[in-house]
Amino acid sequence: AKKARRSQKILIIGAGFIGLHLAQIFSQAKKKVHVIELKDQVLPGLIPSGLALWVKDLFEARGVRITLGVRLETLREKEGRLSNGDRVGVDLAIAAIGIRTNWEVVQGTSIAVGEGIVVNDRMETSRSGIYACGDVAEYRDFFTGESRLNPNLVSAAEQGRTVAAALLGKSDRHPGLISINTFRCFGCELVSLGRIEADVGDRLLEEGDVERKFYKRMIFRDGRLKGLSFFNIPVDSGLYYKLVRERVSLEGKEERLFREPFLLGKAVAQRASKA
Ligand SMILES: Cc1cc2nc3c(=O)[nH]c(=O)nc-3n(C[C@H](O)[C@H](O)[C@H](O)COP(=O)(O)OP(=O)(O)OC[C@H]3O[C@@H](n4cnc5c(N)ncnc54)[C@H](O)[C@@H]3O)c2cc1C
Secondary structure (H helix, E strand, O other), X not given: OHHXXXXXXXXXXXXXXXXXXXXXXXXXXXXXXXXXXXXXXXOXXXXXXHHHHHHHXXXXXXXXXXEEOOOEEEEEOOEEEEOOXXXXXXXXXXXXXOOOOOOHHHOOXXXXXXXXXXXXXXXXXXXXXXXXXXXXXXXXXOOOOOEEOOOOHXXXXXXXXXXXXXXXXXXXOOOOEOOEEEEEEOOEEEEEEEOOOOOOXXXXXXXXXXXXXXXXXXXXEOOEEEEEEEEOOOOXXXXXXXXXXXXXXXXXXXXXXXXOHHHHHHHHHHHHHHO
């Protein structure tokens, strides 16, 4: 902590949620902040690439330097060398490059592991009677069926409920992992849920105004919401999560929902839960 307070040039490796949170806090503490990111956008895989440009601008306008598409090759003394050949001054380097599952607890057993501990729709591992859930669990994606992790609080709580139901002999099944992220930076609020990019055959509604600092994108398939990305649109993401998860039919209401997401989302979700 003392070193962080004394340091002036902060290099943050990774422009995910944690890296950008750190960048915001250090820049507000008047440090010289440089964020480097391996991928070609900030918050990769978390928000659409067009919106990522806005977020990048937001940080750069506050003096944070962001370099995309590079990795740190070496770090010696007070100098870092990047893969694009640049040399950067560094007093303190912080790696914010994501999580890796610690599944040591099942190492050496017959329990199947991939990126995490593989589970079925009751959160049961490949060994009957042994369950895993939360950050450590690898399960199928709600939309694509691909096996993956989903390290967030909403998912952890939902998986916990699934295990409890399974242990109590109930028939509840987990429908698949849905990403949900909220992020606040420099007074702006970002929400992303479900699919970020539209697939062939999806209906994409999108609107944004960089001056007025708002952006919204909704993706529908057969009248059902598949995903949304909002920037400075105040909605209850939990309600929208429910619309996606329960595959609520919004046929004919897509455009109204898109125009008035805060008014309609609640009404539709309430009706769906009564049905
Ligand atoms: C910095 C940070 C910010 C985050 N922000 C968000 C956010 O804004 N929104 C969001 O949705 N998610 C966020 N997450 C992710 C979220 O915290 C996790 O997805 C969620 O907590 C996972 O729940 P879990 O029960 O699997 O694990 P944890 O919440 O990590 O719970 C596991 C618990 O088990 C304890 N434990 C571990 N080993 C043992 C042992 N051998 N014996 C006893 N106890 C043990 C640990 O101490 C811990 O308390 C964030 C994560 C981090 C690291």
